[in-house]
Amino acid sequence: MPSDQQNLNKITWQSENCLSCKWFYPADPLNADILSNGKCLEPSLKKFELIVTGRDWCNKFAEITQTQIDRMQEKAMEKS
Numbered sequence: 001m002p003s004d005q006q007n008l009n010k011i012t013w014q015s016e017n018c019l020s021c022k023w024f025y026p027a028d029p030l031n032a033d034i035l036s037n038g039k040c041l042e043p044s045l046k047k048f049e050l051i052v053t054g055r056d057w058c059n060k061f062a063e064i065t066q067t068q069i070d071r072m073q074e075k076a077m078e079k080s
């Protein structure tokens, strides 16, 4: 069984960008890639209502887990 880190390496060509950050909420979680826009929901940055892309980065980066990705995509599928 591959670890979460191995799974992330398969879907991102860069590490430590917004696409692989747990605070990134892409507009379309089912099709998000490095060029996708999304909100940054990091608690201290949320008030600025930042729109970032999957290839952006900042020093608040915290790596998302595969479980968190799955949960976000499941929620998006329920809405569609």
Ligand code: SF4
Binding pocket: 017, 018, 021, 022, 023, 024, 025, 039, 040, 041, 042, 045, 052, 056, 057, 058, 059, 060, 061, 062
């Ligand atoms: S701006 Fe920073 S905290 Fe927000 S999603 Fe990107 S890396 Fe994460």
